[in-house]
Amino acid sequence: xxxxxxxxxxxxxxxxxxxxxxxxxxxxxxxxxxxxxxxxxxxxxxxxxxxxxxxxxxxxxxxxxxxxxxxxxxxxxxxxxxxxxxxxxxxxxxxxxxxxxxxxxxxxxxxxxxxxxxxxxxxxxxxxxxxxxxxxxxxxxxxxxxxxxxxxxxxxxxxxxx
Numbered sequence: 001x002x003x004x005x006x007x008x009x010x011x012x013x014x015x016x017x018x019x020x021x022x023x024x025x026x027x028x029x030x031x032x033x034x035x036x037x038x039x040x041x042x043x044x045x046x047x048x049x050x051x052x053x054x055x056x057x058x059x060x061x062x063x064x065x066x067x068x069x070x071x072x073x074x075x076x077x078x079x080x081x082x083x084x085x086x087x088x089x090x091x092x093x094x095x096x097x098x099x100x101x102x103x104x105x106x107x108x109x110x111x112x113x114x115x116x117x118x119x120x121x122x123x124x125x126x127x128x129x130x131x132x133x134x135x136x137x138x139x140x141x142x143x144x145x146x147x148x149x150x151x152x153x154x155x156x157x158x159x160x161x162x
Contacts (some may be wrong), residue, residue: 010066012102015059017073025073026052032089055086063101066094072104084112085120104135117153121146
């Protein structure tokens with residue numbers, strides 16, 4: 001008997017972040033990225049702080065809550081030519097529960113409503129690559145440490161399920 005994919009049974013919500021949330025989100029990002037960055041010899045808490053602080057804007061940042069508990073965050077920045085999925089992190093204790101897929105469906109629904117493509121960067125050799133490809137992102141370019149993906153714009157009326 002094959003097992004069906006599991007989906008979150010918890011109540012998931014996205015809530016706006018605030019100015020005072022930076023340190024908590026930084027700690028969450030470091031926890032989520034540590035294994036992948038260690039694997040390529042690039043874990044550096046100072047670099048992580050600089051990367052997140054460089055673009056931290058609460059107006060584009062949302063907490064991911066599971067039954068009211070912070071388990072991740074997502075940052076989507078509207079740009080002239082697309083939406084930039086700048087950050088999507090799930091705490092390791094909440095990974096592999098379908099939470100990231102749920103968040104991605106929300107982000108892509110917003111993009112589809114705006115008929116906007118979505119761009120994202122992923123660390124080479126990270127699990128994120130397969131995740132983005134499963135959600136329709138196509139590799140556009142490679143850098144020394146990163147992969148650059150884009151999901152084409154889809155009209156809001158497209159229904160991939162039917």
